[in-house]
Amino acid sequence: MSGLRLFNTKGGVTEVMPRLAEAEADVQGLVEANMETLLGVRFLASEYVIDCPDGGRIDSLGLDENNAPVVIEYKRGTSAGVINQGLYYMAWLTAHKDAFRALVRDRLGASAASQVLWSAPRLICVAGDFTRYDVHAVREYRRSIDLVRYRYFGNDHIGLEAVASVTGHSASAGRARRHTAGLPTARRQSGAMAELAEAVDEALLGLGDGVTRVRRKQYVAYQRLRNFACVCPPQQTKLLVNLKADPKKVDLVPGFTRDVTGLGHHGTGDLEVQLRRERDLERAQELFRASYAAA
Structure with a gap:
């Protein structure tokens, strides 16, 4: 868990206790509604259904400031499977570039679709926490992965902390x-x-x-x-x-x-x-x- 502590200094000093979201969908909804402000990523789609035998839905799809494709997966608490799940979706994405370009063209226009940076696709995992094994694992993958820990503070604040960021070795x-x-x-x-x-x-x-x-x-x-x-x-x-x-x-x-x-x-x-x-x-x-x- 993060070592960050937040205090309210009005009328003395009172600690504002961190908490997890009531449901995973609460975090996803907040990030998707404010994705560019929170993550520097332009929102493209939510619960994107992928066309493959095993099926699946990508929580969020986006395009970052450098026009790199971004897969975002969320977990309310700690989940050992979120990284592997995200990597599975990234593999599908890079194998179906035309589908992604069509999505970008529909949402952001032809110019953005023509400039997609396929050499640097990213996976962002937003979760309540990560284990030390998660942090070690992302350094072993040849992919660009960001692990982001969230915490709500009271009713009006959310904190995002980059636990690990790794650049893919393309x-x-x-x-x-x-x-x-x-x-x-x-x-x-x-x-x-x-x-x-x-x-x-x-x-x-x-x-x-x-x-x-x-x-x-x-x-x-x-x-x-x-x-x-x-x-x-x-x-x-x-x-x-x-x-x-x-x-x-x-x-x-x-x-x-x-x-x-x-x-x-x-x-x-x-x-x-x-x-x-x-x-x-x-x-x-x-x-x-x-x-x-x-x-």
Whole structure:
């Protein structure tokens, strides 16, 4: 069980005791109604019936910020079978790509359907708790899996805690590890930009446990449950990083930080950080941490 304790400080200090949902459907309904806010995933379908001899229903289907397919399974308490059940549905999904594309086209349009990222499908398991064996098991699978523990606090609050997040070892992920943050190889960059890209990658991955990296053609996303940074391929003299930090809460510095809300840009996040040299990265560390905390 999570070690988090919540206290109400009005009129003294009173602990707000955590509790499980009355029914699994309560958690599923709340997440589906607020999926983009809670998980950074666009909702596609609930109780999706799969066409196979053994039958089955996927609790929730979605598309994340990087256009990767997402299977979401829920359990009210602790269940040893939720991961294997989710992996079964992921296998069906990747074998029936046309059916998923048709669903995306119906819900989100043809443009989204044409950009589905099949190299990085995700499984998110939302449950009351997980065992240490669950946490160990997800590290053994060659799939992208997030284990998310929930707790209700009183009548008005719910907490979500990422217990474990693992990136699948797909071919594209391997390329991302061999090439700095999935960006063009150092031979195609200037030496300074190559070193800066390596330093940015190390800084973002080092912000905490459970940071995963997803490579797209236009950017590389760094995420917990949600993206918190997107790094674009380096230009001749600078590297652009888009963060989830609120631009309105940042003292913007011309030539270093910019509010790109409403402007066309690659990746997610409305705060653009422009890095030209190592000392710019040092200045950006606090912004990186704020964006990580907000994801």
